Amino acid sequence: MSTSTLPAAHHPLSRLRTDLWDAVLEGDEYTATALVRDALDDGVDAESVLLDVIAPVQGRVGEEWAADRITVAQEHAATAINDRVVGVLSHGPGVPPTGAAGRVTVACVDGEWHALPARILAEVLTLRGWRVDYLGAQVPAAHLIAHLHRTGADAVALSASLATRLPAAHATITACQATGTPVLVGGAAFGTDGRYARLLGADAWAPDARAAARLLAANSGTRSRRVLQPIDDLPHLADQEYTLVVRSKARLVKAVLAGLDERFPGARAYTEAQRERTAEDIAHIVDFLAASLYTDDAGLFARFLTWTTGILTARGVPAHSLVPALDILGEELRDFPRAALHLRLAAAPPGDAPCPPAPWDTHA
Incomplete structure (x- = not known):
């Protein structure tokens, strides 16, 4: 594998990132793949293109979607183009025979x-x-x-x-x-x-x-150090709250939707499409609450709500619309001590905690 790169003045990766971003934003697969081929021809190594160009561009795709500056369709198109650009590198020059490592x-x-x-x-x-x-x-x-x-x-x-x-x-x-x-x-x-x-x-x-x-x-050639895991490696799951919340997901979503009609007047005027989107949002809330119960980490759920608040704000949806939904969910789960605790703690999430990616953010 070639590890050489041209001096920054000749072919800066920052310029390549900018050009690739412009191409994927326009849905221009031809230009995107041509940019990568030209960079490889100019001596930029494939690993740098993958990790210092394509990955950051994909990360920006997720950020722009979260800020409501690009649509879901644009996000999907950009991701598909980036995936095909990776394919160019897969069959490009300089790829070594595989298997030696x-x-x-x-x-x-x-x-x-x-x-x-x-x-x-x-x-x-x-x-x-x-x-x-x-x-x-x-x-x-x-x-x-x-x-x-x-x-x-x-x-x-x-x-x-x-x-x-x-x-x-x-x-x-x-x-x-x-x-x-x-x-x-x-x-x-x-x-x-x-x-x-x-x-x-x-x-x-x-x-x-x-x-x-x-x-x-x-660690090449090393076998797993944990061939046998203890069956109680997550002892907090013994309370069955995670399992019961997962099994009750459909009922919880239905209950929160019905309760919103009573407590959030604006919900009564929702179109069918808006109600479907609201149901999806509630389902995400239940899913992340379940994940926080599985890990026994209330911060996981709090960070999700912080991220959700930012998404709603970017889209002009009042963030306080979350409050009645969480209240209703808490009432439905009043007999679940850990779930109730996680819901209470989420009311004041830590400000410096990292937020999860968007459901379709492929940058990690």
């Missing part, structure tokens, strides 16, 4: 559709000499385990962007480790400091693709 499986947790971070990692590992089995988005644990038995991979790199995927991630981590395969995790779901990776017993956590590649190289 070992074999690794890269996959997204079941239910996780945000595949671009995992794909970028897969390409970085390929460039660094790994034989990579990239399985893509939402891979069921059973399918992943069958793949590991068939291929004998040296490690699994598991990606998740949303904290609501943590229960599925936990099951997948445990299943992979039962085969003796070490699991490296990454993505926004695991926290900016990897706290949920440690909670769920992953062998390692990496904040970005470069760190992931270094960790995999340093």
Whole structure:
């Protein structure tokens, strides 16, 4: 793999980022791919293009959506173009033969559709000499385990962007480790400091693709240290609150919707489309509350509400509309002590806590 880059004055990555952003914002796939090909021809190494150009541009896509400066359609189009630009690098010049460093499986947790971070990692590992089995988005644990038995991979790199995927991630981590395969995790779901990776017993956590590649190289050939996990590794789940909230999701959403008609006069005038969107928003609230119960971290739910408040404000929706919804949810869950506590603590979320990505933000 070539590690040379042209001097900044000749081909600054910042200029390439700007040009790529303009292209993806316009939906111009031809220009986007041409920019990357030209950069490679000029001597910019592929890893730098992946991690210092494409990944930041994708991050900006999520930020602009959250600020309501681009539409959902623009976000989807930009993400699709970035994914195809990664494909240009996959078949570009200078890609070394794979397999010298070992074999690794890269996959997204079941239910996780945000595949671009995992794909970028897969390409970085390929460039660094790994034989990579990239399985893509939402891979069921059973399918992943069958793949590991068939291929004998040296490690699994598991990606998740949303904290609501943590229960599925936990099951997948445990299943992979039962085969003796070490699991490296990454993505926004695991926290900016990897706290949920440690909670769920992953062998390692990496904040970005470069760190992931270094960790995999340093531990190549090592079997999982946690072949057998204790069955009570999350003893707080014994109260069954997480399970009961998940099973009651449809009822909770229906109850909150009905209560809003009584307590939030504006809700009575909602169109059918607005009511459907409101139901989706309430469902997200229940999902993140469940995730906070699974991790026993009220801060997770508080950070989600902080992020949600920002999204609503950017779209001109009064943030106080959340209050009656949370009140009703609290009444429905009054017999659930931990859930009630998490709802109360969310009323004053920590100001410096990181917020989760948008549901379709693929940057991690």
